[in-house]
Amino acid sequence: MKLYETCFIVNPQSDEATIERHVKSVMDLITGRGGKIVYEDRLGTRRMTYAIQGMTQGYYASLIFEGPTTLNTELERHYHLEDAYIRYLTILYEGDPEQIRTAREALQTSLDRADQAAAEARREMREGGFRGGRGRRNEEDDFRPSRGRRRD
């Protein structure tokens, strides 16, 4: 059986017991249909980057599980029937199953290097050095190549 990851957002306006019940019902559905939960990750209530159904916060939970292929449609149906789930996503988990627990820590250690690299990339982008000789760009986000001088 393959590994999948299902992530969903529960309406945070309901009380804790209700949220817990919604998370539990997903877990029960997985285990009830021959699946096995490998890792449970509760991100908790956090701000969403954009409002969904007028809500700015959501309770995030993510489950990595092993299960039959038919489980995905069952999950979709489950999420769809209940209004409390604001968003959901089920994907094939491509990470190393043995490293699920350690993957996060490994990422944290490499973050500093990534941070440094990104800062470098941003500076390079600002300076416009990557295309050479065409002068500075005013807008940081403008990735389009320069069209050259107008000839009309």
Add this chain to the structure above:
Amino acid sequence: MAEFIEKKRRKLCRFCENKIQYLDFKDERLLRRFMTERGKIVPRRISGNCANHQRKLTVAIKRGRHMAIMPFSSESYR
């Protein structure tokens, strides 16, 4: 022309260097580093990522956008 060639140096893919194979769409801190303030994905020629990792990165960012972890666009920009 010579100075352009001199300036050009080989960028290494950050993920290859750190031997990261899987990019989690929930890892906002990491993904934000490859996004501009406006919410656009930084292109490969600037971030220096290899094709394989850039592809994984864009998929992760887009999944993050669907789950409202990453922004589609940032409103703070004017």
